[in-house]
Amino acid sequence: MVYAEDARLMPSNVPMLAGRAGIQSFWQARFNQGLSHIEKTPIEIQMLGLTAIEMSRYVVTVGERKVQGKDILVWRQGTDGKWRIVADIWNNDHPL
Secondary structure, eight states, X not given: OOEEXXXXXXXXXXXXXXXXXXHHHHHHHHHHTTEEEEEEEEEEEEEETTEEEEEEEEEEXXXXXXXXXXXXXXXXXXXXXOEEEEEEEEEESSOO
C-alpha cells in the first residue's frame, strides 16, 4: 500500500481518518460506489530531506461523472527506502 501505517486521510465533508486500515476501507467503499479512475497531474513537488510535498490537480471518474479538484500529499521515505503517503487532503472544484 502506498500509505504509511500512521497516515492521515482528510477528505472533504468526512472526519479525518487515521491509519492504513481505515484508509483502505475508505477507498474500498468509494470503489464499491462506482469510483473507477483517478488521474493526477502534479503541479509542484518540494523535497525536504526525507519528506516531499506534492501539490496536484485530479480528475476522478465516478460512474458517468468526472469530478475535478486539487490535493496535497505529504510523502515520507521510510527506513526501507520506500516513499509512502503520511497525509492526504483534497477538495473538489465544484460541489457534487
